[in-house]
Amino acid sequence: MTTSFGFATTAAEVVAEIDLSGKRVVVTGGAGGVGVETARALASAGAEVTLAVRNMDAGRAAVVDIVASTANRAVRVAHLDLADLASVASFVSGWEGALDILVNNAAVMQLPELSRSAEGWEQHLATNHLGHFALTTGLHRPLAAAGGARVVMLSSSGHLLSPVVFDDLHYHFRPYDPRTAYGQSKTANALFAVGASARWEQDGIFANAVMPGAIRTNLQRYIKEETKRSWGIGDDYDQAKPPANWKTPEQGAATTVFVASSPVLEGIGGRYFENCNEAESVTDGAAHSYLAGVARYALEPSNADRLWEESLRAVPRP
Template identity: 50%
Template sequence: MSDLREPFGAESTALEVVDGIDLRNSTAVVTGAGSGIGVETARALAAAGAAVTLAVRDVTTGNRVATDIRASTGNEAVHAVFVDLADVGSIRSFTDSWSGPLHLLVNNAGVMDLPEQRTPDGWEMHFAVNHLGHFALAQGMHAAMRSAGGARIVSLSSSGHASSGIGFDDLFFDSDPYDPGLAYGQSKTANVLFALEATRRWEDDGIAGSAVMPGGIWTNLQRHWDPAVLADMQRRYPTKTVEQGAATSVYVATRAELGVGTPGYYEDCHPAKVVAAIQGGVHGVLPHALDRAAADRLWEVSERLLARSR
């Protein structure tokens, strides 16, 4: 992998980013790789030679995607496995069965604007899937990443993080009225804070990560949106293809300089500016998503929640 900063940008595709990168003898796990930018992230990593595991809920779809990626890249080391990020038992089954090092963990899966739902543990679904499930996955794969000697974590966030910090006093909307936008925003802030804290806590293990904003990509993620709102957003804001949307994830996975003190949030294959308000609907990262005290507290809270999970 290279730490050289290359002139990639908003229009770059994932395959362009990995051109010249050699990931042979590397392993990668990409969650949510059954659709959208997860597919193209996995395809680019496979094209560079990595053995890629597609962690998906729908294994039938995952197998179909794996077949397509193998055919398009010539890399036979691509397969799908069942992982339900809302089910800690499912995550533990996957991590317990893993053998060997893990070089790249791409926490790509996510849900958005769901009607109110809870897991059997009582966790609000956005926070459960987008943050706690990925937190459990990273914890379970920690030893495998440590053994890789330079593992990277890519944490998929969104400009939606701007709508909410972490409501530590009411994480699951037990007291306040449920708001899907705030629930999503909180989980996306959590994605950034997780990447920061994993980099700090696991520095001596050679593990580092960063969060990414893929850009405005219209995929199955927006299936719960009002069609009129979706159409208005598509008119007002710049749109990327899924191949372009995967580029920043792949950039952080293969080219960005990562470590304590390096940028915690990337967009368009570059570090994002810290801003007081999101620019143009998609650009910038707010200070609350980079707050070190909040990152530390979130980690401790997440560990306690997982310890009590069923």
Template identity: 60%
Template sequence: MSLITSPFGFSSTAAEVAEGIDLTGKRAVVTGAASGIGIETAKVLAAHGADVTLAVRNLEAGERAAVSITAETGNTAVRVAKLDVADLGSVREFVSAWTGPLHILINNAGIMATPEERTAAGTELQFATNYLGHFALTVGLHDALVEAHGARVVALSSSGHLISPVVFDDIDFRFRPYDPLLAYGQSKTASVLFAVGAAKRWAHDGITVNAVMPGAIATGLQKHTGGLKTPPEGRKTVEQGAATSIFVATSPLLEGVSGRYFEDNNEAATVHDGNGWMSGVAAYALDEGNADRLWELAVPLIAA
């Protein structure tokens, strides 16, 4: 199976990637769209005619973002809805309130390298936020995605997935000493495995699910790491950081493509050895057996 390539690359912006694409009549949800690359992602979708819902924890920040996006794009179909993906009750409320088709779901919200913390249900917070809540959201919106007849789901991962597989026997660090970067890494591996698992299960539902690595962008995500550590030449602007999400969500090149991992607007090569957070997708993150095991583990967790 050959890797999918595009004319875009590391420096391409979301606006460049979306040029010429008409999203009129399409409905989109972007989680974590009140800050960082989430705002840029939502803005570009709105600029191309989509009806966009900003799914955010902070409604006030979300409203400010919506006003800004409408002012920049002229699109008045920019809405705000409450969603805390770390809180499964909040996810259920969002899902129950949604009606009609959903054409694009971008699971963008995330946290990184946070101090040790668990949800009320006892799940490690990074795993709960970056993976489990988005799993619950996407599964909960399955019927709406089917109704769209060609929906696309984008799961944001990270090159950080290269530092840890999902440690199935100790996801919540109940036996291992807690390590914030290992916890982050396994949560981002889980995001890729979700794409693999959903691609297998939903192949006949008209839904494609792919994972993306946005790149190193200076945002609030790095507040627990002392700021962005990537050398300047390896950094992206917010506009560049949103590009791969927009590419996977909208490009005609990805029609019917599912269960893959993209970086810099191209499909990434599979790597079998750690390469210091450089590039590529770890073989363990694409392993169908791991994806099945994670899916089977997650279903009872979101039903609890």
């Protein structure tokens, strides 16, 4: 699937002629970075938007900013800590009515040391995948009630760093590596879209994965400063004029907003998009740009099925 949009397209350009009035949206991690720009664009199109965030002060500030810039007062904030299953359950139980769009945007990236959730899960997989798995399966009924609901999973080109290693999901045997831990979780995000679409198509729920692009945000807070400088995003980084192959947050939100709102994706699920277009499938990550393409293992239905079953064992169906 190809469109007229591309690398430099902004979220505002994607929704310029789209009306989301009456639609209800949840954006996890919506207090900053790509998340707040995603929420802003969807609110500008008339949607009722809930920012599901861990830091409520940051979330309240984001609500004030979005309302001021869009004149849409149907924007609110709710607490959600994806690494805490009790917090996820509380958010789910507090949701009332249908849900049209769920944007699973929140993430942690390249934690320097191995850390685990209360359940003993490796923290990248716990937050980026299993927390979102619990949230999305918990919201299945509201999504089904919407009719034609969409789930957007924010994956990353980082998925090219690692498949899901089913025999050692939580680094009990292999040496911990921040890059592969993050990569595994981003592959899991893409596979969730495949698995959810296969299971929920009859319920009118369609999930797709997106790669937003390289954007300097708080997500990189654990990356060493020398590494950031080598990427061209050191202390002199200008967010309004990023270096080549990097995007502004407004550009980074475009693919998410496209997948969440574009009429051309009605009834389409289980795919992976970048730069507002369906990504090319690649078989050799070393032979392609680090910022392009989707590994076949990230779209393989058998991998998606296995991940779904592993996730259900970890997070029982509500």
